[in-house]
Amino acid sequence: MSRCVVRSLVVDWHSDDEWCAEHPTLLEVTAGVSCWQTGGMSSTATSATPDTSVYLDRLAKVRVSMVEQNVDTVMVSVGHDLPYLSGYSAMPLERLTMLVVPRDGVATMVIPGLEAARVEPQPGVFELLPWGETEDPTAIVGKLAAGSKRIAVGDQMWARFLVELLPHLPGAEYTRAVDVVGHLRMSKDQAELDALAAAGAAVDKIAGELQRGEIPLVGRTEAEVSAHLGRRIIEEGAQKVNFAIVAAGENASSPHHHPGDRVIKKNEIVLTDFGGTMNGYCSDTTRCVFTGEIAPDVAEAYEVLFAAQAAGVAAATVGTPCQDVDRACRKVIDDAGYGEYFIHRTGHGIGLEAHEDPYIVEGNALPLAHGHAFSVEPGIYIPGKWGMRLEDIAAATNDGPVSFNNSDHHLISVDA
Numbered sequence: 395m396s397r398c399v400v401r402s403l404v405v406d407w408h409s410d411d412e413w414c415a416e417h418p419t420l421l422e423v424t425a426g427v428s429c430w431q432t433g434g435m436s437s438t439a440t441s442a443t444p445d446t447s448v449y450l451d452r453l454a455k456v457r458v459s460m461v462e463q464n465v466d467t468v469m470v471s472v473g474h475d476l477p478y479l480s481g482y483s484a485m486p487l488e489r490l491t492m493l494v495v496p497r498d499g500v501a502t503m504v505i506p507g508l509e510a511a512r513v514e515p516q517p518g519v520f521e522l523l524p525w526g527e528t529e530d531p532t533a534i535v536g537k538l539a540a541g542s543k544r545i546a547v548g549d550q551m552w553a554r555f556l557v558e559l560l561p562h563l564p565g566a567e568y569t570r571a572v573d574v575v576g577h578l579r580m581s582k583d584q585a586e587l588d589a590l591a592a593a594g595a596a597v598d599k600i601a602g603e604l605q606r607g608e609i610p611l612v613g614r615t616e617a618e619v620s621a622h623l624g625r626r627i628i629e630e631g632a633q634k635v636n637f638a639i640v641a642a643g644e645n646a647s648s649p650h651h652h653p654g655d656r657v658i659k660k661n662e663i664v665l666t667d668f669g670g671t672m673n674g675y676c677s678d679t680t681r682c683v684f685t686g687e688i689a690p691d692v693a694e695a696y697e698v699l700f701a702a703q704a705a706g707v708a709a710a711t712v713g714t715p716c717q718d719v720d721r722a723c724r725k726v727i728d729d730a731g732y733g734e735y736f737i738h739r740t741g742h743g744i745g746l747e748a749h750e751d752p753y754i755v756e757g758n759a760l761p762l763a764h765g766h767a768f769s770v771e772p773g774i775y776i777p778g779k780w781g782m783r784l785e786d787i788a789a790a791t792n793d794g795p796v797s798f799n800n801s802d803h804h805l806i807s808v809d810a
């Protein structure tokens with residue numbers, strides 16, 4: 395596995411690897427920041443940081459859901475529900491940070507004392523409760539939630555925190571916080587849509603560079619091009635690189651290929667799928683280029699892919715079930731005879747997280763609503779030969795589908 399230089403900047407702080415596994419393909423990144431400083435919506439985020447009223451409004455809606463779902467307490471820690479509800483991203487380390495939200499009464503942010511200064515106070519949203527190095531933070535959380543019968547915990551809260559919490563709240567029943575927070579996070583407000591649009595525009599510039607042949611390909615390894623894309627994502631304003639897949643020729647037939655030592659050759663397809671997190675919100679786009687004159691079988695399939703992706707975006711209107719967007723893409727590919735080579739769902743929701751609800755997949759009958767943002771990314775993968783995918787982030791709005799990725803959608807022959 396390649397080394398992540400972003401992480402190596404803080405390697406003295408932690409010896410564990412796991413929280414950095416999300417961008418293992420980066421060989422080099424020039425930003426002088428660490429993952430935890432930039433993950434999620436930090437208190438230093440600018441344009442996308444809503445004011446206190448936004449968090450008060452979100453917490454009020456969470457409490458309505460808590461009543462409906464018969465949840466007494468919501469607990470969110472590491473992960474994306476915490477910044478969504480408080481504006482603060484926890485450091486993903488062993489010391490516990492936890493926002494404890496009772497159904498009635500004020501929320502409390504339990505935080506390591508040495509990290510309290512990182513938190514921007516949000517008067518009326520939560521009270522800060524720092525704990526000292528010799529205290530047991532799970533006991534503190536247990537006291538705050540005493541008497542709770544049903545507790546909703548964030549998906550990304552670490553198992554160790556929950557396991558340590560269990561003895562402090564005997565008899566409580568646990569459920570996922572996605573039941574009370576997920577539907578709120580799914581419907582983006584205008585500031586969130588603007589943040590997604592800005593993040594998308596930033597990576598579109600990089601796609602344009604690829605398509606104009608400004609990013610050297612032939613003779614470089616996939617990993618080198620991946621590192622190049624990662625560096626550009628940071629230069630274009632993202633604080634964090636989420637992934638930069640580069641897959642050449644036959645490797646492109648593996649949708650989540652891990653860029654490696656494979657050297658890119660002349661006359662083959664190069665699939666790139668990359669995105670970062672900018673001011674808390676994610677980007678994610680896929681474009682393919684061809685290093686030479688496009689082979690006829692590839693050109694023929696790409697026309698189908700192009701039409702399928704456009705059909706998917708066009709279908710993404712308010713009220714349309716998510717699965718119908720998938721069906722719209724799939725029908726075009728099926729009708730052209732490539733159905734068996736479209737081996738994944740059409741898309742995923744996106745926001746604070748690179749993948750979140752709603753999923754654009756058969757079986758998801760959820761009707762799209764204004765503010766739902768998601769990828770539309772059909773692909774055609776011929777095992778051992780080549781693969782192709784075309785991905786935009788789109789949003790359903792009352793004015794129709796909006797695409798946040800607007801770089802050229804064609805397969806472009808590059809001399810690079």
Ligand code: ZN
Pocket residue numbers: 398400401414417429
């Ligand atoms: Zn990292």
Ligand code: ZN
Pocket residue numbers: 667668678679680785
């Ligand atoms: Zn992607």
Ligand code: ZN
Pocket residue numbers: 678742769771785
């Ligand atoms: Zn995607």
